[in-house]
Amino acid sequence: xxxxxxxxxxxxxxxxxxxxxxxxxxxxxxxxxxxxxxxxxxxxxxxxxxxxxxxxxxxxxxxxxxxxxxxxxxxxxxxxxxxxxxxxxxxxxxxxxxxxxxxxxxxxxxxxxxxxxxxxxxxxxxxxxxxxxxxxxxxxxxxxxxxxxxxxxxxxxxxxxxxxxxxxxxxxxxxxxxxxxxxxxxxxxxxxxxxxxxxxxxxxxxxxxxxxxxxxxxxx
Amino acid sequence: xxxxxxxxxxxxxxxxxxxxxxxxxxxxxxxxxxxxxxxxxxxxxxxxxxxxxxxxxxxxxxxxxxxxxxxxxxxxxxxxxxxxxxxxxxxxxxxxxxxxxxxxxxxxxxxxxxxxxxxxxxxxxxxxxxxxxxxxxxxxxxxxxxxxxxxxxxxxxxxxxxxxxxxxxxxxxxxxxxxxxxxxxxxxxxxxxxxxxxxxxxxxxxxxxxxxxxxxxxxxxxxxxxxxxxxxxxxxxxxxxxxxxx
Numbered sequence: 001x002x003x004x005x006x007x008x009x010x011x012x013x014x015x016x017x018x019x020x021x022x023x024x025x026x027x028x029x030x031x032x033x034x035x036x037x038x039x040x041x042x043x044x045x046x047x048x049x050x051x052x053x054x055x056x057x058x059x060x061x062x063x064x065x066x067x068x069x070x071x072x073x074x075x076x077x078x079x080x081x082x083x084x085x086x087x088x089x090x091x092x093x094x095x096x097x098x099x100x101x102x103x104x105x106x107x108x109x110x111x112x113x114x115x116x117x118x119x120x121x122x123x124x125x126x127x128x129x130x131x132x133x134x135x136x137x138x139x140x141x142x143x144x145x146x147x148x149x150x151x152x153x154x155x156x157x158x159x160x161x162x163x164x165x166x167x168x169x170x171x172x173x174x175x176x177x178x179x180x181x182x183x184x185x186x187x188x189x190x191x192x193x194x195x196x197x198x199x200x201x202x203x204x205x206x207x208x209x210x211x212x213x214x215x216x217x218x219x220x
Numbered sequence: 221x222x223x224x225x226x227x228x229x230x231x232x233x234x235x236x237x238x239x240x241x242x243x244x245x246x247x248x249x250x251x252x253x254x255x256x257x258x259x260x261x262x263x264x265x266x267x268x269x270x271x272x273x274x275x276x277x278x279x280x281x282x283x284x285x286x287x288x289x290x291x292x293x294x295x296x297x298x299x300x301x302x303x304x305x306x307x308x309x310x311x312x313x314x315x316x317x318x319x320x321x322x323x324x325x326x327x328x329x330x331x332x333x334x335x336x337x338x339x340x341x342x343x344x345x346x347x348x349x350x351x352x353x354x355x356x357x358x359x360x361x362x363x364x365x366x367x368x369x370x371x372x373x374x375x376x377x378x379x380x381x382x383x384x385x386x387x388x389x390x391x392x393x394x395x396x397x398x399x400x401x402x403x404x405x406x407x408x409x410x411x412x413x414x415x416x417x418x419x420x421x422x423x424x425x426x427x428x429x430x431x432x433x434x435x436x437x438x439x440x441x442x443x444x445x446x447x448x449x450x451x452x453x454x455x456x457x458x459x460x461x462x463x464x465x466x
Binding site: 090219 | 246259260261262263264265266279280281282283284285286287288317334336342343345347365367368369372406431433434462464
């Protein structure tokens with residue numbers, strides 16, 4: 001019964017729309033002439049949209065310290081900082097800076113007095129801009145009660161290394177383990193190779209400078 | 221000295237971040253049949269709990285697409301944004317969570333990109349920022365470090381690009397711009413003085429959407445360097461990079 005009434009009303013509205021003239025309005029079967037009847041009761045409730053009040057923590061910044069093996073110049077302590085932005089759960093971009101003081105080549109050690117580089121030229125400073133991939137998410141268990149989310153990541157970047165008074169284009173290839181100690185604090189174990197071409201010892205060659213670092217970062 | 225300053229900044233930054241983490245809490249009522257609580261902010265982390273429809277959860281923090289929630293019983297876990305899209309506030313309003321939508325592909329304004337390539341034989345490391353003036357017209361600026369065997373330098377440009385088919389998955393674009401090039405020849409060569417010149421470029425490239433947030437971009441630009449010598453210098457630049465949009 002209701003349905004039939006609806007059909008009737010709708011067709012009345014449709015014809016009123018088609019013959020939109022005062023005459024048609026006056027011939028409306030419902031209500032007194034001059035009154036506009038409410039044909040359909042609107043049942044759509046207006047909904048408000050509230051933005052959620054949450055901290056979005058996609059930035060990660062921190063410091064690291066470790067050891068770097070500078071090709072031909074021994075191993076040294078390296079330290080620096082990194083800032084990353086996590087685009088998705090899988091991909092992030094990262095800027096890293098680091099510095100170390102290179103040691104002596106074996107030639108310098110054996111000859112006794114010959115110095116290939118001045119003190120300031122031994123400063124090994126690099127930056128790289130990298131894209132990283134959180135490849136292997138997982139959990140690390142500490143004893144029987146604690147589990148920390150972890151991720152093994154790989155990164156590929158390009159940057160520059162200042163060493164021996166010269167800037168070198170550097171490709172940085174790395175992998176690491178990120179451990180979420182708390183929701184906002186992460187520990188990193190990172191291995192990275194900084195490869196650049198150098199003609200410091202005669203021939204132009206691709207030098208590999210591997211570093212191994214431990215770091216702490218905070219998400220914000 | 222500079223490195224100590226840097227280290228201090230980093231430590232302060234970390235501390236500031238640590239203080240700022242104490243976030244605000246919002247409450248929502250679950251409308252989906254259930255919520256999966258993961259152990260970490262990613263789909264690869266195991267589901268440790270579920271929360272039924274009608275339950276109230278606190279929103280604690282968001283990382284990329286994942287939101288950490290706490291249930292009334294005090295259980296915590298990470299939920300994907302999509303599962304929370306249907307939740308309501310206790311007052312019955314819809315909740316909007318931060319994050320991009322598929323429409324952002326043509327509607328977004330800001331982009332940031334990292335790139336690398338070759339600038340007339342020198343390697344390039346560049347950072348680019350751009351702002352969409354219209355769907356297809358983009359204003360952009362970039363800073364690049366140039367690293368070569370005979371010289372190093374810097375390049376900074378600003379310009380406009382026209383994207384032909386912004387709604388396509390892969391679209392060609394053309395660009396025009398001007399900037400400054402600084403070339404520092406290495407000391408072992410005959411003319412060691414540094415030069416700073418203005419430059420202009422015309423370029424052509426391709427950009428393709430990798431996902432809803434990423435673009436891969438490759439570009440060829442021909443630079444004319446307005447040198448102080450008799451002849452202008454022409455340099456070809458090839459770059460490829462990775463762009464994120466907000």
